[in-house]
Amino acid sequence: MLSPLSLAPSFGFGDRLGLATPGHIAALRGTRFAPIFAQQSVRENARTGRTPQQVLEDAKRAVEAAKWDAPWGADADHLKTVDDLPPFIEAGYTFFTVDPGEHVDNEADTDSVDALQQKVAALDWEELSALYLPGHGEQVWGQFDAESLKRAMVKYAKAIELAVTMFKYLSGLKDAFDYEVSVDETDTPTTPLEHFFLASELTRRGVRFTSLAPRFIGRFEKGVDYIGDLSALDAELEKHAAVTKYFGTYKLSLHSGSDKFSVYPLVAKHWGERIHVKTAGTSYLEALRVLASHEPDLFLKIYELGRERYEADKRTYHVSAELKRLPATHDLPSLLNDFQAREVLHVTFGSAIGKFGVELKAALSKHETAYYEGLRNHFEKHLGLLQD
Ligand code: ZN
Numbered sequence: 001m002l003s004p005l006s007l008a009p010s011f012g013f014g015d016r017l018g019l020a021t022p023g024h025i026a027a028l029r030g031t032r033f034a035p036i037f038a039q040q041s042v043r044e045n046a047r048t049g050r051t052p053q054q055v056l057e058d059a060k061r062a063v064e065a066a067k068w069d070a071p072w073g074a075d076a077d078h079l080k081t082v083d084d085l086p087p088f089i090e091a092g093y094t095f096f097t098v099d100p101g102e103h104v105d106n107e108a109d110t111d112s113v114d115a116l117q118q119k120v121a122a123l124d125w126e127e128l129s130a131l132y133l134p135g136h137g138e139q140v141w142g143q144f145d146a147e148s149l150k151r152a153m154v155k156y157a158k159a160i161e162l163a164v165t166m167f168k169y170l171s172g173l174k175d176a177f178d179y180e181v182s183v184d185e186t187d188t189p190t191t192p193l194e195h196f197f198l199a200s201e202l203t204r205r206g207v208r209f210t211s212l213a214p215r216f217i218g219r220f221e222k223g224v225d226y227i228g229d230l231s232a233l234d235a236e237l238e239k240h241a242a243v244t245k246y247f248g249t250y251k252l253s254l255h256s257g258s259d260k261f262s263v264y265p266l267v268a269k270h271w272g273e274r275i276h277v278k279t280a281g282t283s284y285l286e287a288l289r290v291l292a293s294h295e296p297d298l299f300l301k302i303y304e305l306g307r308e309r310y311e312a313d314k315r316t317y318h319v320s321a322e323l324k325r326l327p328a329t330h331d332l333p334s335l336l337n338d339f340q341a342r343e344v345l346h347v348t349f350g351s352a353i354g355k356f357g358v359e360l361k362a363a364l365s366k367h368e369t370a371y372y373e374g375l376r377n378h379f380e381k382h383l384g385l386l387q388d
Contacts, residue, residue: 023375
């Protein structure tokens, strides 16, 4: 049944075409994770032309057909304003992810002390310094001094404000729901000490959040493995886990979780039960893999459109592929294993669905066994590495 998942370890599957849930269910059965079978951001819906209601209906149909009778959730992802909420609430979503990233002051990390001081003047410095300055005891995630506390306040104050506002709005309309605060798409990483500050302030303001998505160090690009120093990330994830354990009231959430195979063993080790992982576009890439093998003409049309649209479509995503580095190959399925091609195809999904959506869906229905099989294998690989 559709319900909040609270603190159970959980895994989110986005499905941009509305046909992938049977494959997701097959992969998830028997794992330790509670599923989010409907998960779509406002940004994705704008690009796919689907409504929150349609996304949920597509998942529901597959859940019923597969006789999945355990709890599952529906995630209204990356909500940026209160106005984004109503259509998801009306449709019956159970999990709400607020993304106040646009209100994070990325300059706070490098502002001069004078500039910082001016910004702090507008905040409750007296109250917060009494809470966070000396006497707090050194923890593994570090300790504030006056300057670092000011930087954290300035960086996150407005974001916290929006998270509080949206939580209150939801609480006025719903009794039980999962609430996630995500700052994963900000320019600067969230240090473990800043994570502590965020969690502490949200808690103090009465926000009952079930998960929190910091922006981790290194690069979590779409549809490809982690780019960065894994041993530094290992140490950092351990500290984030320590902060989470200190509060004990929420899970850590990994966004852009698709294909981060080198990271899964680390999060499984450090985060344990307090884990949520989100994936989305990788299911779309599995759909394209089916086309590459079975409907090469359609695949080539989508690939060509992707190359035309990449520079424009990539703007709101973190990707680093370059068109000039695309491989020259006639082996189409191998493109789905290539870093450059994966990113190009990944971020141009909206253009592809807009132009070829009908043909794409028809092709997947025709080859549905291959599609479900591909999805199952792909996600079994994800979930296998995330077992504890
Ligand atoms: Zn995200």
